[in-house]
Amino acid sequence: MATIYEVSKLAGVSLATVSRVMNNSGKVRDATRRKVLDAMEQLDYQPNSFAQSLASNRSNCVGVLVSEMHGPIFGEMLTAIDTELHRSGKFALIAGGHNDEEKEAEAIRFLSSRNCDALILHVEALSNEFLLSMLDRLPPFVMINREIEGMADRCISLDNEHGGYLATHSLLEQGHTHIAYISGPQEWADASARLAGHNRALTEFGLELDERLVFEGDYLVPTGSRLAAAILDLELPVTAIVCANDEMAVGAMEVLRSRKHVIPSDISLVGYDNVRWSSFLNPKLTTVNYPVADMSRMAVNWVLKQAYGEEGLPVRNVFEPELIRRESSGPAPVADRMANL
C-alpha cells in the first residue's frame, strides 16, 4: 500500500502539499496539483482512513444501532440510512442489539469506541434514564421510534397512539362493537401507546372497555396465533381483532382460517406497521403504516445537520401513521349489527 510519503516523493513535493490536494484544502498551483494527482494514480494510492481519522479526529462514519437485524423494518431502515448517508460521502457502521438490554448497551459502546462522528439509535430495551445519561458521554446521537422527555429534539418518532386510534376507529366506523386487542409488551412505550389509542377510540364511541378482550402479546407470530385462539375460545361475540403489529396479525390470521372463520365477513383483522409482506397475505392485511424509510431519512438529516454542520435540511420529529385499508377488514356482520340496535 502506497503512503502519502511515497506520493510526495514521486511528485517531487512535500507531504503537506499532497495532503492539500487530497482534501482540497488550501491553495495549490494547478501544475502542482496535476503532478500530485498523477503520482497518486501511478501508485494506486489509497489514503489510510485510520491515519486520517487519527490525525483529524473525525471518521466520516455514522454508527447505526438497530434493536434487531432481521425483520422487514430493519431492512428498510438500513437501506434508507445507507443510501442517504452515501449521498453525503458518509458511511454507516452497523451493529445489532439483538433485542437485549445488555447487548444494546454493548453495541453502543462498540460504536462509540469506533469513534463514530454520530449515532443513529433504534433501541427497544434500553431505558430512558440510561439514554439520557449517555447524552454527554457519546457522540451526537438521534433515536428512531422513541420519544423521550428531555431529548425530544433528538427523537424521530411515530405517533403510535394515533395509529392505535386509527386502527380501532376504522372498525368502529364500520359497526364493530366487540373488538379484541392483542397488544405488544406493555413495558415498551410504543406498545402501550398503541393500546392507549385503541382505548381512546372505544371511549370516543361511548363503548365500555372490556378487559377480557385485551391480551398482552410480544410482537411475535406464534403469540398472535395463541392469543387469537384464546379470543375465539372466549365465545364472546367478537367481530374484529386488532393486532399491535403485523407479525401477530399473520399469526392470528392463520388461526382464524384454520378455525373456518372467514375474514372479513365473519371477523375483521387489522395489523400495524405495514411491513412489506402484509400486502402479500390473503386476504391482504388492513394495517397502519409506519413510515420507516421516511423516518430513517429524517434521522440522517439530523445527523448531517448536527454532526457535520450541513444546512438547509428540514428535521421533523413526529411522524403521523396512516390507515392502509385492504381486504382483511370490513363491515361488522349484519346479524351482529342488528343485535346492537
Added chain:
Amino acid sequence: MATIYEVSKLAGVSLATVSRVMNNSGKVRDATRRKVLDAMEQLDYQPNSFAQSLASNRSNCVGVLVSEMHGPIFGEMLTAIDTELHRSGKFALIAGGHNDEEKEAEAIRFLSSRNCDALILHVEALSNEFLLSMLDRLPPFVMINREIEGMADRCISLDNEHGGYLATHSLLEQGHTHIAYISGPQEWADASARLAGHNRALTEFGLELDERLVFEGDYLVPTGSRLAAAILDLELPVTAIVCANDEMAVGAMEVLRSRKHVIPSDISLVGYDNVRWSSFLNPKLTTVNYPVADMSRMAVNWVLKQAYGEEGLPVRNVFEPELIRRESSGPAPVADRMANL
C-alpha cells in the same frame, strides 16, 4: 477522552504496561494489572480504535457487502454474520451495493479503504473477471452465493441447479407434465443454474422442453404477476408454475387467485428461497430452501480462519438446497392426468 498516557501516569506505570493489560499480551504482575485496571476505570478510559488500528495494522472489522439491503435474504444474512462475528470479538462494517455494478465496485473500494481485515461479499452485478482481478488488491475475501472458477475455495455457494431440479422434480412426481417456468435474469449465474435444473428434471422424465413455457423474469413481484398472466393467456394445458424465487411466486399467486384458479387443485405453484413470509401466504408456498443463515455463518468461519488464524473451524463451500413442501403444490388435476395416459 482519556488517553493511554494518562492511564499510565495515574497507575504509575509505563505506556507499554497499560497496552499489555489491555491486550492481554505479555506477562504482567497481578498487582500491576490491578493498578492499571483501576486507573482505566477511574478515567473511564476507552482505547482509541484508530490509533490501535494504525499501530497494529489491523482493525478487527470485517467488511460486509450485500448486493441490496432490503429483502428478507439480506436481513437473515446480516443477523447471522453479525452474531457470529461478535462471538469472536470482531465487528461488521456493512455496505450496500444497491444492485448496481458501479455501486458494488465503489462499495468494495470503500470497505477496503476502511482497512477491513477481511471482506464478505454478496454481489450480483460484478463479473467473475473483476472479482478475480481483485484477489491481490483486497484484503482476504469470501463470497456468498457465487461459484467462480479459480477461487472455488473462497466461494460459499448453493447448488442452485439442484434446487431447480428439486422444484420441478417434485411436480413431475405428482403427475404434472405441462410445467411453466419463470426464471431470473439469465445473465446471473444463480438464475441460469436454477433453470438448468428445471430442464434436467424434465429431460429425466422424458419430456420435451417446451420453450413457450419458459419466461425470463427479474426476480421482482410485479414481473411474477405479469408473466403468470402471460402463461395463462397462452391457453395451453399448464398445471404448474415454477418461479425462480419467492418474490415472483407471490406475484404469480395473486394473478392466479384473481383469475379464479384454485391453488393447488387447478394449478400448482412452487417458489425458491424459502423467505420468511413464504409460509405466511395462503396457500403456504411450496419452495426450495436457501440456507442463507448457515451459509453466512460459514463465510464468517472462513474469515476467522483465513484472516484471524482461528483454528478448528470447518468450512464447507457448497450447500444443498432442500424442497419445502407446503400447500401451494399438489397432484396434477385428474382430468389432465387422464389425458396424458
Added chain:
DNA sequence: CTGTTAGCGCATTCAA
C-alpha cells in the same frame, strides 16, 4: 516482569 523508543500515515500549525 517492566520501561524506552520508534514509528504507523496523515492533518495541521507555522515559517518561508
Added chain:
DNA sequence: TTGAATGCGCTAACAG
C-alpha cells in the same frame, strides 16, 4: 503557494 516540523494514541520490538 509550498515545506518542515509536530503530534494524534497506540503497538511492538528491544533493553533492562
